[in-house]
Amino acid sequence: MSDTETPAPVMDPGPASAPIAAAPIAAEPEPAAAPLSLETLFLEARTHYAWRPDPVTDDEIHRLYALTRMGPTSANSSPGRFLFLRTPEAKERLRPALSAGNIAPTLAAPCTVIVAYDPRFFDKLPTLYPTTDARSWFANNDPLATATAFRNGTLQGAYLLMAARAIGLDCAPMSGFDNSKVDSEFLTWRGWKSNFLLNLGHGDPTELPPRPPRLDFDDACAIL
Numbered sequence: 022m023s024d025t026e027t028p029a030p031v032m033d034p035g036p037a038s039a040p041i042a043a044a045p046i047a048a049e050p051e052p053a054a055a056p057l058s059l060e061t062l063f064l065e066a067r068t069h070y071a072w073r074p075d076p077v078t079d080d081e082i083h084r085l086y087a088l089t090r091m092g093p094t095s096a097n098s099s100p101g102r103f104l105f106l107r108t109p110e111a112k113e114r115l116r117p118a119l120s121a122g123n124i125a126p127t128l129a130a131p132c133t134v135i136v137a138y139d140p141r142f143f144d145k146l147p148t149l150y151p152t153t154d155a156r157s158w159f160a161n162n163d164p165l166a167t168a169t170a171f172r173n174g175t176l177q178g179a180y181l182l183m184a185a186r187a188i189g190l191d192c193a194p195m196s197g198f199d200n201s202k203v204d205s206e207f208l209t210w211r212g213w214k215s216n217f218l219l220n221l222g223h224g225d226p227t228e229l230p231p232r233p234p235r236l237d238f239d240d241a242c243a244i245l
C-alpha cells in the first residue's frame with residue numbers, strides 16, 4: 022500500500038483506540054504581524070551566502086517550529102526533526118562534514134539547521150493519528166516507512182524554509198555535505214538521519230550572485 026492509498030480514518034474510534042486525548046492542536050499565537058507577501062516568500066527571496074551578524078533568536082526558532090509543524094504530512098506522520106546550531110562550538114563540529122564551498126557561508130551564518138527525519142516516526146502515530154492503527158501501516162513495511170519519512174521530512178524542511186522567509190529571515194539550503202559524518206556527529210544517538218542543511222539569518226543583499234534562471238511553464242508543467 023502506498024501512502025497515497027492509506028485507508029480512510031475511522032472517525033469515531035472510541036476510547037480504546039484513542040489512547041491520547043485528541044485536543045485540538047493550533048499554531049502558537051504569532052506575537053507580531055509577519056511581513057508577508059509574494060515578494061517576501063518567492064519573488065524577491067534569494068539563497069544567501071553572506072550574512073549580517075544579527076542573531077537568530079530563541080523566539081524566532083520557536084516561531085519557526087510552531088509554523089513548520091502545521092504544514093501537512095501524510096497520515097500526520099510529522100517525521101521532520103530539526104537541530105539548530107548557533108554556537109561556534111557546534112559549527113566547528115559541523116565543519117568536517119561540509120563540502121569546501123559551503124564552509125565559509127555556514128560558519129558565518131547565525132544559525133544552521135540540520136534538517137533531519139526520524140525513520141521511527143511511526144512510533145508517534147498513536148498520538149499523531151489516533152483515529153486508527155496507523156503505526157501498523159509502517160512498522161512492518163520498511164520501504165513504505167523509509168519513503169514516507171524522507172518524503173514528508175523533506176516537505177517539512179521546505180515548510181521550515183518558507184516559514185523562515187515568512188517571519189523575515191533569509192535562508193540557504195545545502196546538500197553539499199557528508200550525511201554520514203553529520204549523522205554520527207549529531208544524530209545517531211537520537212535515532213535521526215540528516216536530509217539537508219539550512220543556513221538562516223539576515224543575508225547581505227550586496228553579496229548576492231545574479232539570480233539564476235527558472236524553467237518556463239511549458240518546460241516544467243503540463244495541464245491535462
Ligand SMILES: Cc1cc2nc3c(=O)[nH]c(=O)nc-3n(C[C@H](O)[C@H](O)[C@H](O)COP(=O)(O)O)c2cc1C
Nearest residue numbers: 066067068069122123194195196197198217232233
Ligand atoms: C536542496 C538544496 C541543496 C542545495 N545545496 C547547495 C549547496 O550545497 N551549496 C550551495 O552553494 N548552494 C546550494 N543550494 C542553493 C541553490 O543553488 C539555490 O537555491 C538556487 O540556485 C536558487 O538560487 P536563488 O534562490 O538565489 O534563486 C541548494 C539548494 C537546495 C534547495
